Amino acid sequence: MAEDREVTIYDIAKYLNISAATVSRGLKNNPMISKQTRKKITDAATMLGYQSNTFASSLRSRQTLTLGVLVPRLNSHFMSSVLAGMENAANLHGYNLIIAQSLEDVDKEKRNVLTMYNKRVDGLLISLSANAVDIQHLEPFFKKQIPVVFFDRVHPHADSTSVGIDNYEAAYKITTHLISQGCKRIMHLGGNLLRNVYTDRFKGYKKALKDHRLLFVESLHLVSNLSEQAGTEAARYILDLPAAERPDAVFSANDTAAVYCMLALKAAGLRIPEDIAFAGFNNDPISKVIEPNLTTMNYSGEAIGNTAATYLINHLKGSTDLYATNAITLRADLVIRASSLKKDAAG
Amino acid sequence: MAEDREVTIYDIAKYLNISAATVSRGLKNNPMISKQTRKKITDAATMLGYQSNTFASSLRSRQTLTLGVLVPRLNSHFMSSVLAGMENAANLHGYNLIIAQSLEDVDKEKRNVLTMYNKRVDGLLISLSANAVDIQHLEPFFKKQIPVVFFDRVHPHADSTSVGIDNYEAAYKITTHLISQGCKRIMHLGGNLLRNVYTDRFKGYKKALKDHRLLFVESLHLVSNLSEQAGTEAARYILDLPAAERPDAVFSANDTAAVYCMLALKAAGLRIPEDIAFAGFNNDPISKVIEPNLTTMNYSGEAIGNTAATYLINHLKGSTDLYATNAITLRADLVIRASSLKKDAAG
DNA sequence: TTGTAGGCGTTATCAC
DNA sequence: GTGATAACGCCTACAA
Numbered sequence: 001m002a003e004d005r006e007v008t009i010y011d012i013a014k015y016l017n018i019s020a021a022t023v024s025r026g027l028k029n030n031p032m033i034s035k036q037t038r039k040k041i042t043d044a045a046t047m048l049g050y051q052s053n054t055f056a057s058s059l060r061s062r063q064t065l066t067l068g069v070l071v072p073r074l075n076s077h078f079m080s081s082v083l084a085g086m087e088n089a090a091n092l093h094g095y096n097l098i099i100a101q102s103l104e105d106v107d108k109e110k111r112n113v114l115t116m117y118n119k120r121v122d123g124l125l126i127s128l129s130a131n132a133v134d135i136q137h138l139e140p141f142f143k144k145q146i147p148v149v150f151f152d153r154v155h156p157h158a159d160s161t162s163v164g165i166d167n168y169e170a171a172y173k174i175t176t177h178l179i180s181q182g183c184k185r186i187m188h189l190g191g192n193l194l195r196n197v198y199t200d201r202f203k204g205y206k207k208a209l210k211d212h213r214l215l216f217v218e219s220l221h222l223v224s225n226l227s228e229q230a231g232t233e234a235a236r237y238i239l240d241l242p243a244a245e246r247p248d249a250v251f252s253a254n255d256t257a258a259v260y261c262m263l264a265l266k267a268a269g270l271r272i273p274e275d276i277a278f279a280g281f282n283n284d285p286i287s288k289v290i291e292p293n294l295t296t297m298n299y300s301g302e303a304i305g306n307t308a309a310t311y312l313i314n315h316l317k318g319s320t321d322l323y324a325t326n327a328i329t330l331r332a333d334l335v336i337r338a339s340s341l342k343k344d345a346a347g
Numbered sequence: 348m349a350e351d352r353e354v355t356i357y358d359i360a361k362y363l364n365i366s367a368a369t370v371s372r373g374l375k376n377n378p379m380i381s382k383q384t385r386k387k388i389t390d391a392a393t394m395l396g397y398q399s400n401t402f403a404s405s406l407r408s409r410q411t412l413t414l415g416v417l418v419p420r421l422n423s424h425f426m427s428s429v430l431a432g433m434e435n436a437a438n439l440h441g442y443n444l445i446i447a448q449s450l451e452d453v454d455k456e457k458r459n460v461l462t463m464y465n466k467r468v469d470g471l472l473i474s475l476s477a478n479a480v481d482i483q484h485l486e487p488f489f490k491k492q493i494p495v496v497f498f499d500r501v502h503p504h505a506d507s508t509s510v511g512i513d514n515y516e517a518a519y520k521i522t523t524h525l526i527s528q529g530c531k532r533i534m535h536l537g538g539n540l541l542r543n544v545y546t547d548r549f550k551g552y553k554k555a556l557k558d559h560r561l562l563f564v565e566s567l568h569l570v571s572n573l574s575e576q577a578g579t580e581a582a583r584y585i586l587d588l589p590a591a592e593r594p595d596a597v598f599s600a601n602d603t604a605a606v607y608c609m610l611a612l613k614a615a616g617l618r619i620p621e622d623i624a625f626a627g628f629n630n631d632p633i634s635k636v637i638e639p640n641l642t643t644m645n646y647s648g649e650a651i652g653n654t655a656a657t658y659l660i661n662h663l664k665g666s667t668d669l670y671a672t673n674a675i676t677l678r679a680d681l682v683i684r685a686s687s688l689k690k691d692a693a694g
Numbered sequence: 695t696t697g698t699a700g701g702c703g704t705t706a707t708c709a710c
Numbered sequence: 711g712t713g714a715t716a717a718c719g720c721c722t723a724c725a726a
Contacts, residue, residue, distance in 0.1 A: 006703075009704070018712075019712065020705095021706090025705090028705095034711065037711085052704085053406075054402075055403075055405050055411070055704090056406050056718090057703075059400075060706075061718090062718080064402070066445070080421050080423070084420065084448065087448050098444065098445045100444070112438075115443060117398055118401045140396075286636045353718090355718095357719080367719095371720065381695065402719090403719035404719080406703065406720075407701080407702050408722095
């Protein structure tokens with residue numbers, strides 16, 4: 001019963017007594033074909049239940065209308081916002097997304113890159129895994145001139161563009177804000193220094209200290225994966241410090257670590273911001289729920305995703321030269337909330 | 348300079364003075380081919396920079412090693428966990444994920460279904476949009492016997508399987524728990540009743556009321572999209588109620604609405620759980636950050652995603668009959684936290 | 695164990 | 711405007 005062969009343009013052609021070439025053209029609304037036949041074709045197509053075979057088409061036309069997306073982890077608030085933004089942009093232009101995660105593992109990242117290549121994605125959107133030392137594994141793409149756009153965790157490369165925010169400036173602003181609140185011993189919870197987002201935040205933090213004549217203290221710089229657990233451990237670390245060496249503020253490179261650090265310190269009886277002020281990064285939903293609300297850096301994951309995908313697609317459509325722009329920097333705004341308002345709390 | 352033609356199995360064949368067929372076999376580790384030639388082939392492949400063309404292969408072999416994933420929204424904690432679980436399972440078995448979101452819009456969902464079909468995904472994983480009345484639009488898949496697995500927001504269909512939790516029982520447990528704490532006027536913040544997850548939670552809630560001789564009160568049943576805003580509006584609604592008609596507990600069908608409702612009520616001076624107890628659903632990260640911590644239903648999005656994808660893949664590989672199982676129900680556990688512990692709070 | 699030949703469904707290139 | 715024909719890169723009977 002079940003007819004297994006696909007309905008092809010040949011079936012339509014036969015049905016209408018015209019050539020397959022004409023059907024192919026008619027289906028794509030090629031203006032060379034008369035309005036009449038075009039209508040006949042589309043009608044016959046729906047009535048025969050025709051559905052175009054994308055990869056037969058891809059094989060011939062050398063484009064897949066598919067973008068590869070490679071992220072460290074799928075399940076973070078920030079990343080899912082980015083994906084939502086990308087999906088919107090892609091969908092708008094008739095592109096699809098094929099998505100994989102590296103789980104912060106370069107080897108998996110490498111395999112994924114090759115898979116994307118084998119699937120002949122038209123372009124690649126990538127945010128690097130924590131421990132990727134270089135971008136050697138992207139060579140196949142560069143060699144074949146398949147456009148690559150980095151987002152968030154970027155890496156400079158002549159044949160690509162990066163989309164992100166100015167992490168240096170953002171961290172500088174946050175740190176300066178804490179200093180303006182009277183904080184003098186500001187701890188930094190940072191991420192893996194192989195990634196620009198974390199080195200830049202670290203540098204911005206140090207520069208702000210320096211500009212305000214505060215000493216950078218090694219023991220107040222912790223590097224971790226910024227997970228819930230890392231936040232809790234940071235709290236333990238702080239509590240174990242001699243009273244005189246305790247920080248009077250914490251600037252965390254993400255909200256998760258900040259919030260879990262706060263929770264543990266609160267449980268230990270410390271008052272925030274009186275005893276210790278806090279600032280995070282990302283404007284994650286939890287930053288608006290924790291008490292006191294967490295001062296943080298707000299920037300839109302959706303905007304980053306949308307921008308990166310749109311830029312890539314425009315390039316593919318030939319309306320933009322990918323290499324005209326090396327970096328696209330989106331805005332990030334300091335959102336001041338109670339967790340860092342030492343002066344108000346005192347007053 | 349840039350040689351634009353792809354490196355194909357013919358290039359390898361020519362290079363080694365063997366036939367393309369042998370190369371094709373060798374590349375797939377076909378045991379018919381001698382170990383020696385196999386090695387020669389793979390060596391030549393890497394040295395020539397060969398990368399297999401997936402869709403040329405797909406065109407011929409009629410399988411894409413790609414699964415379509417269709418979700419209402421990408422950017423929720425639950426959904427991104429699901430995706431992470433699916434990606435793990437898919438990756439493990441050599442499958443890829445092509446992902447799209449309907450943004451709760453049936454029409455977009457319909458278009459996406461067709462795109463997935465045109466891309467000839469080997470199987471479809473779908474969670475329905477809020478306002479999908481039927482699953483007429485999945486017919487192409489059913490007709491062609493392409494397996495479909497529903498997850499979370501499911502829909503009964505003879506030719507598919509569903510993966511989710513027992514929402515009815517979960518809601519029953521939650522409501523019973525609130526009743527056991529002495530609550531008598533329990534409000535329910537529910538979602539769109541077209542979706543099983545919300546009708547089942549609603550039914551479980553009503554059944555628990557009935558079993559404990561409590562009246563179901565229409566005015567204590569709100570239907571919304573369960574967003575932050577919906578939570579805040581629910582609080583407004585509660586505050587506007589005459590004192591005698593106010594609920595003494597709220598069971599929300601998700602944590603987001605619960606938490607934003609709590610925040611607004613707290614801001615208005617109500618005490619939780621003394622004045623009004625709370626329970627949510629999902630065990631979202633915010634439920635552990637809000638004060639008091641939110642009682643909720645815990646179930647793993649990753650497990651759901653992983654199970655759904657694994658099941659689908661096993662079916663594709665022929666090791667499972669898709670229709671042997673109509674529904675896979677994963678466990679969900681009540682996580683009791685301070686927000687619902689009226690008795691403790693009183694004591 | 696390997697080679698030959700034809701076809702998967704579409705589109706590009708010429709013709710007319 | 712439309713038609714013939716040859717690719718695109720790979721796989722798989724069948725033959726050797």
